[in-house]
Amino acid sequence: MRYHPHTPEEIREMLEKIGVSRIEALFAPIPERCRLDRPLAVPEALDERSLMEHLEELAAKQPKVPPFLGGGAYPHHVPPAVDQLLLRSELYTAYTPYQPEVSQGTLQITFEFQTYVTLLTGLELANASMYDGATAAAEAALMAVRLSRGRCTKVVVSRALHPEYRDVLQTYLAVGFEVVEVGFGPDGRTDLEALRGAVDEKTAAVLVGYPNFFGVIEDLRALAQVAHDKGALLVSCTTEALALGLLQGPGALGADIAVGEMQSFGNGLNFGGPGLGFFATREAYLRQLPGRICGATVDRSGRRGFVLTLSTREQHIRRERATSNICTNHGLNAAAATIHLSLLGREGLHALALVNYRRARYARERLAEAGCKPLFSGPVFNEFVVRAPKDAPERIRKAGLAGGLQLECYYPELPDGLLLCVTELHDRKRIDALVQALA
Amino acid sequence: MSQEFFPNTSPGTRGLVYREPLIFERSVPGRSGASLPSAGVPETDPADEIPAELLRGPIEHFPSNSENEVVRHYVRLSQTNHSIDTGFYPLGSCTMKYNPKVNEWAARLPGFANAHPYLPPEQLQGVLELMWNLQNLLSEIGGFAATSLQPAAGAHGELAGLMIIRAYHLDRHGTPRKKVLIPDSAHGTNPASAALLGYQAVELPSNEKGMLEPEVVARAMDEDVAALMVTNPNTLGIFETHIKEIAEIVHAKGGLVYGDGANMNAILGVARPGDLGIDVMHYNLHKTFSTPHGGGGPGAGPVSVAAALEPYLPRPVVVKEGDAFRLDFDRPKSIGKLRTFWGNFGMMVRAYTYILELGREGLRRTAELAVLNAQYLRKLLEADWHVAYENPSLHEVIFTDRNLKETGVTTMDVAKALIDHGFHPPTVYFPLVVSGALMIEPTETESKETLEAFAAAMKAIYERAKTDPEGLKRAPEKPVVERLDEARAARKPVLRWTPDFEIPF
Structure with a gap:
């Protein structure tokens, strides 16, 4: 095991210094009746490459496109x-x-x-x-x-x-x-x-x-x-x-x-x-x-x-x-x-917020034209709710995009409400594709 | 600093480190380290829609720096930290083991790092499978029926566990009950978590061997007691040998036993708390399962329960139906949600990676070598240093400053002197039941020569205390700052930079 440094010889020397002959003897303070009498039902160790392949397979199952989705967790560029x-x-x-x-x-x-x-x-x-x-x-x-x-x-x-x-x-x-x-x-x-x-x-x-x-x-x-x-x-x-x-x-x-x-x-x-x-x-x-x-x-x-x-x-x-x-x-x-705020700095933070606002506004206006009207009249930043067809998430997925959160499970009184989020990760082409999917 | 006090055993040297101003003091208006896309859409004005009083422009006093300057600033700051990757970090009860690099690679895979928690389950099969696998692995390792990965940290797991216990009592007995029994050696989060839920924390004394006695529990136990909280091995590094009898005493009065899993590293594959009568336990993925401590978080504190408590777990739980995974929110008896979303997934990826790499034998070997290292270090130190408890300990050991009493040198001085030798000090003055405690947990990933170098440094400090106690009071002398005035910080709190910030650097 690469994280365990001792050689058998070193372990022997250490045990000798402690005054016991076997490593198991170190667990003497744990009464026999408290010990586990079988190996753990955990898989055998994986080598690094096999481990990485397993993890890559799991990771590959999630979509690669940035979702039009916020709701408390926002897709943004991390420098x-x-x-x-x-x-x-x-x-x-x-x-x-x-x-x-x-x-x-x-x-x-x-x-x-x-x-x-x-x-x-x-x-x-x-x-x-x-x-x-x-x-x-x-x-x-x-x-x-x-x-x-x-x-x-x-x-x-x-x-x-x-x-x-x-x-x-x-x-x-x-x-x-x-x-x-x-x-x-x-x-x-x-x-x-x-x-x-x-x-x-x-x-x-x-x-x-x-x-x-x-x-x-x-x-x-x-x-x-x-x-x-x-x-x-x-x-x-x-x-x-x-x-x-x-x-x-x-x-x-x-x-x-x-x-x-x-x-x-x-x-x-x-x-x-x-x-x-x-x-x-x-x-x-x-x-x-x-x-x-x-x-x-x-x-x-x-x-x-x-x-x-x-x-x-x-x-x-x-x-x-x-x-x-x-x-x-x-x-x-x-x-x-x-670190990110320090990189953005005084002007950058404001400019990034403006890009988010403007792209979201563009999306709102295009969606409204396409029939997905805003559900609320209050002012918004980069997130907003529109009236959308029931199959909206499916349509978005079929268009190779991701996101949109249907509000019905949280607000039964808003059965056609769809929460969308647009950030600097969503360029005009992606926004237009979203509008097309929902039109 | 003369050579005699710093023998060749010490790796500590004075490297080139920089005194670095605050980022706010480095700023030059007009600079920027940002790369921004143009909007690519009409340049609309927010004032069209948003009332002017709710809008603002660039924030005053925000700094402006180029990317190079920002990077250099934080690299220089980083260089003033001690870390596991820099050197030995024997902080007792914190399990500062090596943080494998493949874990960091795994957590950064785009399919994990960019997964949104509100995507539909069909777009989340990989992340849900990972959570499913990890919760099953943890249940097996701890000996429990079910596991929730939701709590964000150990203390959050404790809170979850106590909420589960409260929900159980309300459901079964129509009352949450009133008291929680906590040994005097416990971590401070135990009584704080109990108090947060309105329980009266009742402290139980440990005996001269640092153990909890069944009679003490029996005397305190009545039908107002919701739970006993135990850490096993406890914070003294000592295995509570009577745990099964103690659990029976608690159960006989309808109470439950909460296990603080902070010290799970000592018993991986050797004993399972769930088999010993523990009903609920949290793990610290950032201790036992090698996820990095991050300079103070994020951690993760999954909580495992016996079968009778499974209905009360935080919602949602990950379930598998056929080959598909989904989140199950339909949990009528659940204590509810403890936080947004499903847990510190980034930490889950790392812990899962670690468990799969170690495998069944590696996990047990981890416990064996953690105990071996602690015992070896104890042997090397006990000739000079007073050990707090004579009976055998497992993965950590507590010494005190008692043998230095007549020199005036204290545990704090020893800690600061260790810094000059290039080591992070052990946990000091904890647990509170030991006067002048130095709590040492080497972990399994440290080599024999590192332990020996640490022991040599401790010996050198011990010798110096006898001949030059005043010299020790000046330690540390090698870090970027000398001993800091903590009393002043509390008396005259300065908690942010403002333009009139004037402490010289």
Whole structure:
């Protein structure tokens, strides 16, 4: 086995030094009755080439074309520079920077990531990342409850928020909390009147998508007003972080907590995981922030360095009184996003967002002409819902394309709704082919 | 730093590393590292449709750099990290084994990396087959009836496991029950996960051998206890020999046993938690199954269960019908969804690759050599260093700073001194039940001479503590920064760059 370095001779020497004759004797602390009395029913070892062929066969079964599909996971171009930097052994084979003096690379990248999150969201404070957008949203709701010192145990959620985010919220808040959903209007935005009726003094937080699951851009200012009137916090959940390259940061529009998914920056689809959850909020809420945080400090000579800090909030110090049970975050995904954002830079980020908007708009307009009218009237970024024939996914597949998500399984009231996403990976030719398939 | 303290056993040298500003401080307006397609469609204006107050232009303070500058910046930063591929990384309880390169190749295959989670099952047969195979392999390795690959990390797997336990009690007994029993040596995520679900965490003392005694469990056990959480081998590296009796005591009162699989590496192919009375267990693919730790994630924390708990697994689960695979969402008793989509698939590819390459014998050999390496290192160190528990340990061993008491040198000083010798320090001050703990887990992928070089460095540090304790307090001296002021970081938090950022570098 190429990962096991010892020769038989070395093993013999080591056993002799330990004072036993056979390797099995090292397992003496495990009582006989606890041992497995047969070999594992696992296949025999594969050599590297056979292994690669098996994996290539499995990988070949997925389509090669970029799907017209978002819904929380977005197909985008990942520059080779991002991946080659991620393959730096020093980054991907290191662990959590518990020893900061030999982890400055990871720590400084985390500090840069936190800075990027604050710039994108328009808030002052960000953590080192979460598992994904949905768990970040659930943690935001829990944080809002903590900030109310447990007085408020109700959370109001827009039905236009990603169904899986709502689902995860239900899982996390299954016992001891009240989760109330409010509907959406013909513009695809959260129904303000319904929201006003649902939010009360027991409400800790209001959660909405920005843009929401239909791709529609919510008016956060109006939503914030409703939440704040009753002392609740507004949590904006952004599944497509690239939208923040074109849209105002949620913090500037009244959101108290901005969470979401940053997979779009530097991270592939990977069948939906790992994602990259981000979590930003106002400075005043620092002590209730979940997850790891990196901070700047100085060394013995007064020179700059970075450390994980404020860990008295965290499980390894605080145990059952921690702000969250999260330990591992998504550090390498955060590094990918940081590197990609650094490559894009100030102008590039905005330009990429514009390309997405323009191509999606072109697709919307062509589809509308071809009979697939938009289902909602609200403004959108790179994702949108159209009325499409029942066999739309099949038609798309037959045209050699992929994607389109039928909404009926999430929204029975939208039986002909088809969610489509258009990014920089979909050029005019591909978009025209999609329109033709659905016409 | 004189030669006498740094014998030839040490690979640590001072390489050429760069002090690197923040990317925000390097920026020159007008530069760019992006390659963008032209829209290729009409250059429409978003302001036609989107209210102006919701729009913004390029974000102020975003940096601008060319690709070369960005690459150099992150390469230089990477060079200030210690990593497994750089050197020995004996971080106890974290299983810092070699991360095979074929795993990285596999995860990057376009058919995996570009698969969208919402494609229809007929376009996803390869990825679903991989998940199906992996969940079956893990069930077999752990001795369980079924496995969900959904949890994103170990702590997330714990949360899933405890939710399953809660759902089981609600279903069977009409109450979630109130308490969760947790040994004092447990990882901090155990009580934190229990508390997150509203359970009262009850700490159980381990005995002088570092083990949990059946009598202690029996005394704490009543019908308000939902579960006992155990790690086996525990965080002290010691196998809980009474696990079967303990499980029987818990089961007799209707409770369940949660297994923290963090230390599964020690018993691969040797013993299976599912055979020992454990009802639910999470694995850490980033520990036992060689997926990289990524500087703090992503990990993956699949959870396996006994047959009676299978209905409660997170939904969806991968099922096979004939030759076809699909996701089954119709799971009425499921605890629900724990995250978006189906799990950290990128980590699943790597773990699957690893298990197939090792095969049946390689897995068992892994446990054997992990234990051999830990025992060998223990033997090399125990002449100088105080071992926390005399009874035999398996894949990791805990020493303390007790023998250095009169020198004033602490575990933290030892850790920092190891850095100057070119080694990553062990896990320090954990578990909390051991004062001044140095928790060492070498893993099976380290060679004999690496273990010996580490032991020599530990010996050199021990000697130096006796003659030059003040010198040790200055360590580390070789990394890009010296010992950092962590108290200041917490007292005056600076958590992002702003234009008035002024800490000199």
